[in-house]
Amino acid sequence: MKNLYEDQANGLRKEFVNSDTKIISVLSGKGGVGKSIFAVNIAAKLASYNKKILLFDSDAGFANASILLGSNVKYTLSDYMKGKVSFLECVQETSYGIKIISTGFDFNDWKIFQNSFNNGIFDEFLIVSKEIDYLIIDVGAGYSEKLNNFYLNSDKIFLVTIPEPTAVVNAYSLLKALSFLGVKSEIDIVLNMVKDKEEVENVKSVLGETVKRFLNRNIEEFYEISYDSNVHISVKSQVPLVYLKETSKFSKDIKKIADSILNIKTINENFSFSKRLKKIFGIEN
Template sequence: MSPGYQDQAESLRSQFKKSDTKIISISGGKGGVGKSVFAVNLSAELAKREKSVLLFDSDAGFANAAILLGKNVKYNMSDYIDGRATLDQCIQETKYGVDVISSGFDFKDWKLFQNGFTSSMTEDFFLKAKDHDYLIIDIGAGYSDKLNSFYLASDKIFLITIPEPTAIVNAYTLIKALSFIGVHSELDIILNMIREKSEIEPVKQVIKKTVSNFLGKDIANFYDVYYDKRVHDSIKSQTPIVNQNINNKFKKSLELIVDDILNIEPNNEKSFTKRFKNIFGMS
């Protein structure tokens, strides 16, 4: 362990208290699979169940979670990295009960996040996140080693894909990348934008085999989410569909997924504090 990590470890020993915060990462092998829409609606549904939620849109340069929540962001992570704002100032409250942190919207924000988001800032971020019941991380398409700590700390990873060959291949590649860095989080698959029931089983079998081969484990849950044009309408209105007074398959699917999340039994051997210490090589 490097001296830098030793210093981090000593600091965390004095700062950390036990927390039951659950960390859920939402990722996808490629863009256009509905990852951010899922992350926003998942967060909003948890907030409806009276849970405190921090949604981190980590897709620097392309962050849109705040936009989907109808929030004009005053400060984002590039302001924090550049010293123009505190981390507290970057946490933006929304009218849906979800706190959101954006990593930024343009190339400058992307460059700052890639080059300036240090390990000490990662510590600060996690320490702030422990004040919430749930940390939801909306991860950009594909794989970024800058976010390894977030993958490794997750209680659960939702991998979003759609029933198209390119999306399935990219999901396969992402699963291998997670295996390579030693991720052992519970893995759930969201097969999104289904139009025909016949699309489900072939995709399910391919992904199940991949997870078994590379992670040596079964998929914890496999969720089917059908296409609904009202999801697109909710994007335009910047209103999560779970907060609209309508009934559709997408909304019902999100409600069932959140039911399962809320039924996760706490694991004392995998507390938020213990997982965080493990990431930084702490005993």
């Protein structure tokens, strides 16, 4: 029986060697800038294109993606790690065609999770990931050394901020940490809650020049998302705004970013999804 399982597991790993699944991480320098709302709406928009999405809500202590999608969390990875449920029971289906895995962790659980992550759990994660087009990871605000593998193995990183001085400074601090870490993937800035075009140009100028001068790198893309009072209604009704009001400026801005995601490439075409996933969870150095 063991050999049969090993054969199935090996077959699954080989299947993912040529997988075109992309890993997208959504970050922010601080809380309160709309990071999770962005992640959920991007996931919902991509799902509307018939793309298969797995949303991994890894925001330790603040996991709320399922709430924003109108799903009640029944079981989390925290329950799984305590032996209460199977891995598959932690996977939530939503009415938007998005699967969600929520950590349910507090800040001290991450080390336990990473230390306990083994090939068996990895194989279960692969089974859930089978046939998905995009793994979207909602990462906790700010920089955490414990999440270095997440930063290093993403095909694309969206750094969400708002046109407010402290938020921009925090975004730059996170960019600096990622640069020193040696992150090679493209990092795009998403300027959220924009009310004035002038403030967009100011942030672009200041942040772009500072990053170029002190970090010796370019910000590949600046995206802006208009302030929309309907976001509050969306959160309250637990329906992504791209579904609630498809013609809103917010939804059009999200569509532009989702369209750009369709064209992203892996950070290394010879670096398979399964190998990157192993690195993310610390199985392989």
